[in-house]
Amino acid sequence: xxxxxxxxxxxxxxxxxxxxxxxxxxxxxxxxxxxxxxxxxxxxxxxxxxxxxxxxxxxxxxxxxxxxxxxxxxxxxxxxxxxxxxxxxxxxxxxxxxxxxxxxxxxxxxxxxxxxxxxxxxxxxxxxxxxxxxxxxxxxxxxxxxxxxxxxxxxxxxxxxxxxxxxxxxxxxxxxxxxxxxxxxxxxxxxxxxxxxxxxxxxxxxxxxxxxxxxxxxxxxxxxxxxxxxxxxxxxxxxxxxxxxxxxxxxxxxxxxxxxxxxxxxxxxxxxxxxxxxxxxxxxxxxxxxxxxxxxxxxxxxxxxxxxxxxxxxxxxxxxxxx
Amino acid sequence: xxxxxxxxxxxxxxxxxxxxxxxxxxxxxxxxxxxxxxxxxxxxxxxxxxxxxxxxxxxxxxxxxxxxxxxxxxxxxxxxxxxxxxxxxxxxxxxxxxxxxxxxxxxxxxxxxxxxxxxxxxxxxxxxxxxxxxxxxxxxxxxxxxxxxxxxxxxx
Numbered sequence: 001x002x003x004x005x006x007x008x009x010x011x012x013x014x015x016x017x018x019x020x021x022x023x024x025x026x027x028x029x030x031x032x033x034x035x036x037x038x039x040x041x042x043x044x045x046x047x048x049x050x051x052x053x054x055x056x057x058x059x060x061x062x063x064x065x066x067x068x069x070x071x072x073x074x075x076x077x078x079x080x081x082x083x084x085x086x087x088x089x090x091x092x093x094x095x096x097x098x099x100x101x102x103x104x105x106x107x108x109x110x111x112x113x114x115x116x117x118x119x120x121x122x123x124x125x126x127x128x129x130x131x132x133x134x135x136x137x138x139x140x141x142x143x144x145x146x147x148x149x150x151x152x153x154x155x156x157x158x159x160x161x162x163x164x165x166x167x168x169x170x171x172x173x174x175x176x177x178x179x180x181x182x183x184x185x186x187x188x189x190x191x192x193x194x195x196x197x198x199x200x201x202x203x204x205x206x207x208x209x210x211x212x213x214x215x216x217x218x219x220x221x222x223x224x225x226x227x228x229x230x231x232x233x234x235x236x237x238x239x240x241x242x243x244x245x246x247x248x249x250x251x252x253x254x255x256x257x258x259x260x261x262x263x264x265x266x267x268x269x270x271x272x273x274x275x276x277x278x279x280x281x282x283x284x285x286x287x288x289x290x291x292x293x294x295x296x297x298x299x300x301x302x303x304x305x306x307x308x309x310x311x312x313x314x315x316x317x318x319x320x321x322x323x
Numbered sequence: 324x325x326x327x328x329x330x331x332x333x334x335x336x337x338x339x340x341x342x343x344x345x346x347x348x349x350x351x352x353x354x355x356x357x358x359x360x361x362x363x364x365x366x367x368x369x370x371x372x373x374x375x376x377x378x379x380x381x382x383x384x385x386x387x388x389x390x391x392x393x394x395x396x397x398x399x400x401x402x403x404x405x406x407x408x409x410x411x412x413x414x415x416x417x418x419x420x421x422x423x424x425x426x427x428x429x430x431x432x433x434x435x436x437x438x439x440x441x442x443x444x445x446x447x448x449x450x451x452x453x454x455x456x457x458x459x460x461x462x463x464x465x466x467x468x469x470x471x472x473x474x475x476x477x478x479x
Binding site for chain 1: 445
């Protein structure tokens with residue numbers, strides 16, 4: 001009888017202990033609205049990125065605009081607007097998706113909303129046709145051609161833009177701009193004139209460009225070619241024959257194929273490389289044959305007016321100052 | 324024996340009784356005022372037109388003056404912007420007409436289309452950088468607002 005009572009007492013104490021843990025000073029697990037507790041939400045990372053309606057950023061879209069923040073942008077034509085464009089920009093490791101919502105335009109009257117996969121300026125496009133995987137006509141997606149079928153357009157890099165023309169006052173449309181993570185970004189336009197970046201091409205036969213639309217000083221700190229097991233190749237041929245090298249380009253347009261090469265960097269270079277490039281657009285372009293995991297790390301800072309003046313005076317080839 | 328059964332029953336009841344909600348956060352989210360749109364910089368449009376044509380008589384003097392002043396009269400700047408947009412429209416219309424001719428003529432040969440982009444925008448790097456800085460400022464402000472809202476939600 002006593003043994004049974006003692007066992008029972010132990011069980012009771014254990015139960016009371018559990019109850020006190022649950023009912024005592026513990027807090028409730030708060031269900032805040034930022035993350036949704038769905039059963040299989042960890043399988044799909046897209047679900048967690050859904051912004052609730054009341055938290056979504058909204059503002060009107062202007063005829064000439066640049067958008068760098070996620071949200072909904074509505075353009076309402078107060079009068080006929082025949083030539084408008086909005087640039088979209090994300091972080092270097094993100095891609096952009098643009099969705100059409102509430103589109104009220106007259107396609108038959110000549111209205112259009114066209115999303116372009118990249119940026120176009122003065123007839124030049126970034127990324128250039130050589131560096132982009134899609135042919136040119138596939139990079140333009142017109143709402144009037146395919147809007148009913150394809151409501152969402154995704155870019156291949158961190159920049160995109162939309163051209164639109166509205167003939168009738170009162171027509172409007174809404175674009176939802178979202179950013180998605182891109183684990184291996186290839187073509188990038190830098191958002192700021194200063195920063196640092198590491199570009200990796202994981203055994204792909206493609207060329208990738210990092211474009212800085214400012215005159216900068218570039219400091220390339222590392223350029224390596226590695227195998228998947230991280231053993232570097234012993235004997236490397238010279239730059240042009242190797243098929244794997246880094247180019248520094250400069251010029252006045254955004255098309256990297258029309259820029260002039262300033263220098264090539266090969267695997268055999270030792271130590272950091274500093275270079276002041278006084279062009280409107282400075283590009284670090286990595287050419288990869290696909291045999292290695294290529295990686296280049298560099299940092300850059302804006303040149304001030306004094307340094308620009310010095311470069312202008314010292315430069316024999318003034319290909320960047322012919323305006 | 325009965326005492327044991329009674330005590331177990333009491334313990335089980337205590338487990339399954341609903342707990343009082345003394346630590347629940349406030350569920351009603353505060354309504355957020357949408358951020359006001361940034362006013363369009365007038366000198367942006369003036370310089371835009373300056374680059375495009377040079378046919379704008381009143382704003383041809385001293386682009387440095389234009390960029391520093393932001394209190395130009397709205398009528399002159401809007402007419403300058405209109406002229407600039409007109410020129411841009413003409414170029415785009417021409418490009419669009421070319422594209423439509425191309426589309427009608429070579430519908431079945433999409434792969435052999437010429438390499439010229441059908442639509443483009445005439446913008447200088449200087450203007451692009453200005454618009455980019457505006458967008459960056461907006462992004463930073465929005466990030467700060469979003470951080471503040473998240474801190475408010477977590478702190479409850």
